[in-house]
Amino acid sequence: MAEHIAVQDLSKDQAAEELRRLSGLLAQANRQYYAEDAPQISDAEYDCLKRRNTEIETRFPSLKRADSPTEQIGATPSEGFSKVRHEVPMLSLGNAFEDEDVVEFDGRIRKYLGLPSDADLDFTAEPKIDGLSLSLRYENGLLVQAATRGDGAVGENVTANARTIQTIPKKLDSAPDVIEIRGEVYMSHDDFDALNARQGERGGKLFANPRNAAAGSLRQLDAEITRSRPLKFFAYAWGALSEPLGQTQSEAIKRMENMGFCTNPLTELCSSVAEMIDQYRKIEAQRATLGYDIDGVVYKVNDLALQERLGFRSTTPRWAIAHKFPAELAWTTLEDITIQVGRTGALSPVARLKPVTVGGVVVSNATLHNEDYIKGVDSKGNQIRDGKDIRVGDWVQVYRAGDVIPKIADVDLSRRPSDSVPFDFPTICPECGSDAIREEGDAVRRCMGGLVCPAQAVEKLKHFVSRAAFDIDGLGAKQVEQFYTDGWIAEPADIFTLQARYGSGVQQLKNREGWGEKSATKLFQAIDDKRTIPLARLIFALGIRHVGEAASNLIALHYGTWSAFITAMENAREASGPAWDDLISVDGVGQVMAQSLVSTFAQEAERASIDRLVAELSIQDATRPDTQGSPVDGKTVVFTGTLEKMTRAEAKARAERLGAKVSGSVSAKTDILVAGPGAGSKAKKAAELGIEILDEDAWLDLIAGA
Known part of the structure; x- marks a missing residue:
């Protein structure tokens, strides 16, 4: 598909199709961000899509669409508000992502104005x-109209709402007869947290981040709701004027401040590109401590006469640019390190951070992986982060990519408190007081308390009811915690004896907070429905260390029945006997997983708990699909590149139904590599190993009719 092909490799037809796709995606993103205050993609993803669109238009200018995203600003105003046509359009800004982009920005301006490289040229930074743009029109010193940006030409009339914001003056002294002040409505981090807490208490909508909260609060049809929300306003620009505010951007900002507007105190005058980038670095370093969200630094030519000469492109001014921060990185303070105990007893350190927005999400926690990572070394003792350890009170860089759990990427030692001390990783479980042991070769320290450790018990129960395990409707992680805390369940078998132990069950449960007779009846019916369970799901649900969903399926297929499986586990305690050899012969089961399986069933308390569970269940035998005559039965297949006639999931499922094992990596054990467009290193490695390589059509021909 065209989206996976580099711009320089696109044909003209592919480019046209890609521009059509990007136009739809970006239009949808604009609606979600500007009109619905509910963005579904991050700023980084949006910027990436828009850059790709621009690169394609640059390479194929004749293909530029009438609805090109490069010609769009914001989104069409909502029908819920009356419309305001801006006397002076509210344009967006071009973006710079690298220091080199700022150098090019300065060069373009000098070239346009005919200025030599050593001529004086000042910029504000x-x-x-990161809020919602707003234009305020004053006539004879009185606020008469407030409008959102909308699509740049027409915005929404939010005058009544704007009047409720305390930092927006209702009357100006010493102001031009007509003046439109422009700026950003935003919400501080503390106010955002307090608002979400209030929303949660009353069962209302929770906001994803302060920008969404500010936009949603300003665009309320009921101004009293806006009044109840803690909104603020920074002024930084202007529209229509009956007289100039000054000769420079700096003078105009000072004039707005004197009229009673809040302007940003971090605004500085810079006389070179080096000073601009230096100010960018200074502002970036303060990002986490400002108390409100920013996503970059804006540079503007300071001389307003030069701004007038430079003018505008179709959607952006030539004299300004936004130098965006890396969307997935931010600096903040590490306020504490706490230890969480997982279902396998693993002690996992968690960084508790001063909240900071990273990639459009407010982050207050990050993983620290394990004790070695905190010390600044990897599992082999090699230095990471140049050997810098992580301590409470440190100024740390937070990294987040997509939906990946945030982590600490770096530490600024120059800002380390003088009284900081290295973190002392516990050797005692914080939940139950049992010894926490780190076995040789293991990166993780584990609590030895087993079922006596409440953290392990609760996490095992959460895993037991998870979607890939028993998946009991109405019994999720929250309900498991509630029932465990109240002493209703302590192990998986208790779930299936719950109703019997409490009489009718319904009467006991319906009086509890959050439950009624109908929901209680449904829960007990859902539990009964899951008494019959496939063998693979049961094995996975037991939460045995190293045994995931895929391995559970392989093990179930190998042994077929619960009785055969349990007998094999009992007989495999001798690591040199036939039962052990049979276990490690299962494709995908190695020494470590095999030992974990055998050890689990060898522990008396654990085995007794499993036996009590099994007594409540009807376990379905695992049956192999009939793959007789399949050309790929028993073969290992790897898919790489882009499949154009089926999704990757469909291809994998079909191969497995035909008896093939689908792997994610190429090795000497691989029999077939199916390579679509964009295949890279896997295809090269397969060729080096002499593995059969098929394109998608050849693969489909091979399995046709099977």
Whole structure:
């Protein structure tokens, strides 16, 4: 598909199709961000899509669409508000992502104005507030109209709402007869947290981040709701004027401040590109401590006469640019390190952070992996982060990519408190007081308390009811915690004896908070429905260390029945006997997983708990699909590149139904590599190993009719 092909490799037809796709995606993203206050993609993803669109238009200018995203600003105003046509359009800004982009910006301006490289040229540098753009029109000193950006030409009339914001003056002194002040409505981190807490208490909508909260609060049809929300306003620009505010951007900002507007104190005057980038670095370093969200720094030519000469492109001014921060990185303070105990007893350190927005999400926690990672070394003792350890009170860089759990990427030792001390990783479980042991070769320290450790018990129960395990409707992690805390369940078998132990069950449960007779009846019916369970799901649900969903399926297929499986586990205690050899012969089961399986069933308390569970269940035998005559039965297949006639999931499922094992990596054990467009290193490695390589059509021909 065209989206996976580099711009320089696109044909003209592919480019046209890609521009059509990007136009739809970006239009949808604009609606979600500007009109619905509910963005579904991060700023980084949006910027990436828009850059790709621009690169394609640059390479194929004749293909530029009438609805090109490069010609769009914001989104069409909502029908819920009356419309305001901006006397002076509210344009967006071009973006810079690298220092080199700022150098090019300066060069373009000098070239346009005919200025030599050594001529004086001043710029202002100010934080780019991540909020909602607003234009305020004053006539004879009185606020008469407030409008959102909308699509840049027409916005929404939110005058009544704007009047409720305390930092927006209702009357100006010493102001031009007509003046439109423009700026950003935003919400501080503390106010955002307090608002979400209030929303949660009353069962209302929780906001994803302060920008969404500010936009949603300003765009309320009921101004009293806006009044109840803690909104603020920074002024930084202007629209229509009956007289100039000054000769420079700096003078105009000072004039707005004197009229009673809040302007950003981090705005600085810079006389060179080096000073601009230096100010960018200074602002970036303060990002986490500002108390409000910013996503970059805006540079503007300071001389307003030069701004007038430079003018505008179709959607952006030539004299300004936004230098965006890396969307997935931010610096903040590490306020504490706490230890969480998982279902396998693993002690996992968690960084408790001063909240900071990273990639459009407010982050207050990050993983620290294990005790070696905190010390600044890897599992082999090699240095990471140049050997810098992580301590409470440190100024740390937080990294987040997509939906990946945030982590600490770096530490600024120059800002380390003088009284900081290395973190002392516990050797005692914080939940139950049992010894926490780190076995040789293991990166993780584990609690030895087993079922006596409440953290392990609760996490095992959460895993037991998870979607890939028993998946009991109405019994999720929250309900498991509630029932465990109240002493209703302590192990998986207790779930299936719950109703019997409490009489009718319904009467006991319906009086509890959050439950009624109908929901209680449904829960007990859902539990009964899951008494019959496939063998693979049961094995996975037991939460045995190293045994995941895929391995559970392989093990179930190998042994077929619960009785055969349990007998094999009992007989495999001798690591040199036939039962052990049979276990490690299962494709995908190695020495470590095999030992974990055998050890689990060898522990008396654990085995007794499993036996009590099994007594409540009807376990379905695992049956192999009939793959007789399949051309790929028993073969290992790897898919790489882009499949154009089926999704990767469909291809994998079909191969497995035909008796093949689908692997994610190429090795000497691989029999077939199916390579679509964009295949890279896997295809090269397969060729080096002499593995059969098929394109998608050849693969489909091979399995046709099977």
